Amino acid sequence: MSAGRFRHTVAVDFDRVVHDYLHGYQDGSIYGDLVPGAVEALHALMRDFMVVIFTARLDVIGVASWIRSRTGISAVVEPLGERVRRWRPGEVLVTNRKVPALAYVDDRSVVFRAWLAALADVYALSDLACPGGAMNDQETGNAGLLEEIRRLCSEEDPASAVAAIREALGEPVKAPRSAKDLEIK
Template identity: 45%
Template sequence: MTIAVDFDGVIHAYTKGWQDGTIYDPPIPGAQDALNELMRRDAVFIHTSRDPQSVALWIVEKLGITATWEMEGARPHVFWNDRGRVLVTSRKLPATVYIDDRGLRFESWKQTMRDLDSQDPA
């Protein structure tokens, strides 16, 4: 099985929003143990809109987890199935489950539009 994990708001606390793309917060409590447990059981990749190399290096430094990233210009991964390290990518690869702080469960378009409207701060 492959597990996809969003970076901001799931691993990185992300208390100030995007800012200038800087990764400024510490990890969310429990992120290190959870990722290690997920990696023990399954392949894990992290998807982000940030620079994948910066995120991978942050993960190594802050969480002590072996990470690699998709380098610009390199052949992109079609899928990820390595349990020994996480992949950081700006793409959403095939996965059994996506762990994301901004997920919205789709049941129907009618329900989805209601859910979106109820989250609109305006």
């Protein structure tokens, strides 16, 4: 198998996807264990894709070392300021920048298809809906909350959707005056 065989890259988040992150960031050291199934999933992906492990951590060398020692998978570190275009089969690239990819496997992602649905998902998973920040609908303690918020986002105007969501969550309604107020400036 040659590196030219891979047409696509799949990016996999490190914390909570490969590394369990049970002890949090603390001093930046990697304290946890492997997420069950992570090694098998990485090997499966590596058969058909270039795999990137991405992290918000600054110490990508530490992440690569942890991956090598815990999984036996060779991990290449992207040098600061340089972009690695290809790596060998059987290796993963470790980086702390967003790379172009077919898919991102991430515990905190919201799939974007349209803004109203994305707003619903973000609010449903936020501390506004779930004190402590649930990671998915089952962790909210209210299994119907995500669907209720998605229903509220049937509004055509994002500002109206945000107002409806905040009202359903019992928050004071401080919605933008219009969709234009939601634009990033």
